[in-house]
Amino acid sequence: MNIFEKMMSLDRRWVFLSLLIVCVAGYASKSETPILINDEVKSIYNFIDELPAGEIVFVAIDYDPNALAELHPMTYAVMEHCFRKDLKVIFTALSQNGPGMADLAIRDITDSLKFDRTYNGVEYKGKEIVNGVDYTFLGYKPYFAFIILGMGQDFRLQFPTDYYGTPLDSLPMMQGVLNYDDVACVIDISAGNITDAWITYGQGKYGFKLALGLTGVMAADFYPYLNSGQIFGIMGGMLGAAQYEKLADNPGLAIDGMRVQVPAHIFIIFFILMGNVGFIVSRRAKARGGN
Amino acid sequence: MRRQIPFALVFIFGTFMVFQYFVPHETSEWIYEYLLDWIAIIGIFALALGIWSFYKVSVDKIKDKNEDWPYSVISLSGLFVMIFFGFTARTGESWGFYFPALLILTAGLGMFTMAYTETSSSKSKTSAMIGLGLIVVFVIISIMDNSWNFYFYTQEGLKNIAFISFFEHIMIPIQATMFSLLAFFISSAAYRAFRARNLLSSILLIAALIVMLRFNPYLGPVSGLMADGADWLINVPNLAAKRAIIIGIGLGIVATSLKVLLGIERSYMGKG
Secondary structure (H helix, E strand, C coil): CCHHHHHHCCCHHHHHHHHHHHHHHHHHCCCCCCCCCCHHHHHHHHHHHHCCCCCEEEEEEECCHHHHHHHHHHHHHHHHHHHHCCCEEEEECCCCCHHHHHHHHHHHHHHHCCCCEEECCEEECCCCCCECCCEEECCCCCCHHHHHHHHHHCHHHHCCECCCCCEHHHCHHHCCCCCHHHCCEEEEEECCCHHHHHHHHHHHHHCCCEEEEECHHHHHHHHHHHHCCCCCEEEEHHHHHHHHHHHCCCCCHHHHHHHHHHHHHHHHHHHHHHHHHHHHHHHHHHHHHHC | CCCHHHHHHHHHHHHHHHHHCCCCCHHHHHHHHHHHHHHHHHHHHHHHHHHHHHHHHHHHHHHCCCCCHHHHHHHHHHHHHHHHHHCEEECCCCCCCHHHHHHHHHHHHHHHHHHHHCCCHHHHHHHHHHHHHHHHHHHHHHHHCCCEEECCCCCHHHHCHHHHHHHHHHHHHHHHHHHHHHHHHHHHHHHHHCCCCCHHHHHHHHHHHHHHCCCCCCCCCHHHHHHHHHHHHHHHHHHHHHHHHHHHHHHHHHHHHHHHHCCCCCHHHCCC
16 A cells, blocks of 8 residues: 555555644744734724714624634624624524523623723723613524514514613613614624524515624535625634734634634645545555556 | 314414515504413413423433433433422521431432332332422421522522532533534544545535635735635635525525415324
8 A cells, every 4th residue: 555545545644643633733933913904894993983982883792612712712802892892782592592692791791891992093092881881782582583583673572671670661771672673783693594594584574774793614605695795794604703813913712713713724725635645646546556 | 174274374374474575564563562472371381391301201211221321310310300499599697407408309209200110019019108298398398497498480590509519510511521522523533534536525624624724824924815815715605605504594494384375285293
């Protein structure tokens, strides 16, 4: 068995081990990975950045812990950007384990906002983010398609109280806020088919501005909606989150994760190429042998 | 009659929902909101049914000592423990007998499950009696202990540190780890399956490599070219194919919905 045949029949455990070594080495290295920005992420960042203070952004945290690595940094980056710009945020979580993810993100970001920070040369003073004043977390309800439809009529229809049991009418932020007409945009950060419902039943019926934060494997599926103007931006996977962090000058978990993801991708490409070299050479050898 | 009534209901409500979409009248909106409330109520019943089904399947697995039945014990324990955490919260400075009470409750419910799964009637009776005794002890503790309380109608349980900790330190790492393992399987599968066997698979391979190298920061002057190539692939061939698929699915949904409304498609009733 020559080297090319060996490459063809390489035990997958060697692939696993090699990938593990690449990931650990990438994580151990403290090198900073340069981030290239694309227009789909830039349009989301610009839209939020240009909103006047006091506007409401609706953030749907529709993912479970399995998409944590890709989508949680996205949530953090968008939330922090909104709160630093003095925007108000309405959250929902329409996947089963979404409320826990949203609750965790809210606690982490409200803690982080207590400190003075400088982003893109602008100094932002630390501040206390108050539930009901700066944000409202509506929580979870089953049957996401109907919840999205119902919220188009009135948020109170599906969520008479917020996640913590406070009636929406008693929250200062929700005074005069009825439905999607009162929010500047909806950003759906999702790892499943809830995104389809946001496009079909939400944007399609009520016509609000919609942007998506998706896992890497999902992103390509939603470009038709970007092209048709139904959505105004896409953040795809950890790279999308890293691009947003870069634009917001707020390096976080995604930029940190790129030093693992980029070498891992290069490694996978290298293995694919090696597999093909082995395949082509052994096929030629067989053809020669056959002649 | 048993078949005609469901057909009639599906036809009436389905047709109403179709026409309602195009009628922005106040009455139409009111009926629409009313129906959305109904869906939420029906959904809650489905949720309860799901929990019962999960409980029944797990208990039957334990009863029949099926393969991997101990996992069902762990699943049931997780279900009861999280429900308990979700409906209780600390009221005092200390936890008091909160965790011993939880252990007693879990043991009591475990004994009831054993009573159900036990084949010998005397052992079954003994287990049931012990279970009942443990539940009584639990009730006494929960009445006497003022350091924690039950909250069935308010959301205090969601702020329970035990509820949050179990989610953040057990659920999140488990699910995140499971999903992370995919990276290893994908890399192995890509290595084996991505082969330039013929023209079409070679095109697929080249397209995949270009998209994977999109925004790779280490390609120097080639990176811009790669990004442009990947953008073209995503926005032209991918877009055309995806649009065709989406339109096809959309037309399929319309056709299937019409078949359901007109009673041609009846599989939702459990019989063809």
